[in-house]
Amino acid sequence: MFEYIKGILIEAKPSYAIVETNGLGYKLNISYLTYEKIKGLINKEIMLYSLLVVKEDALEIYGFYEREEREFFIKLNKVSGIGPKLALSILSYSDINLLKSAINSEDVSKLSSIPGIGKKTAQKMILELKDKIKFSGEEGNSIYEAREVLLTLGFSLEEINKAFLNIDKTKTTEEIVKEALKFFSK
Structure with missing residues (x-):
């Protein structure tokens, strides 16, 4: 029903965001990954891809930073x-790519x-x-392998996911690990 909602980000929490557009405030359920990408954009215009889920007792809107x-x-x-x-x-x-790889x-x-x-x-x-997801095997394998290396080095999944947010996932395993280690040393 709604392709996206574009407006001013009023509030962002790890599980939801409130976006005001044309005088209406929409509460969208979001993932932690979307939250990480929008949390610094309070009072700025954003666009979230959306999905309306109809339940017996409620209507809920889900928002996503990426399609x-x-x-x-x-x-x-x-x-x-x-x-x-x-x-x-x-x-x-x-x-998402780690999930697809798994x-x-x-x-x-x-x-x-x-x-x-x-x-x-x-x-x-x-x-x-398995047969419904589009996935580049090489890309997925390098991310999956990099994740395994970082887990072996003692980093938590939460830390790894944060590091992977801004890493180019088309790189080799070695390049992804190096970029993630740079992220951790900040």
Whole structure:
């Protein structure tokens, strides 16, 4: 129904943002990754791709900084056992390309390490999404490998996800690790 909402960012919290446009304030549920990209833009104009979810007892608007994140949210939401809240939680937990890589490599243990995702749900995600996601294997493998290297070095998933926000994901594993280490040394 709504392709996007463009307006002034009034408030941003890790789980929602309020955007004012034409005198109306829209509360959009957002992922932590979207929050990280907009949190410094209070009182500035932003645009979030949106999705209206109709429930029996409520209408909820979900906002996404990137169109790809919204498309992946829609796909996650279609997996049996994953509703909008869990789909948003999954997106908040990890970079989209890391999620796609785990799905493509059928890495049940990585997917089931996400809070709220058990082994059966991880298997359903793989079964229902593996053929539906567009993914560049090389790109995904370098991100996945870089993540594994950084985890081995003792960094948390939250730290790694923050470091990956502004890294060019088409680089080699080594280049991604080097850029992430520069981020951590700031």
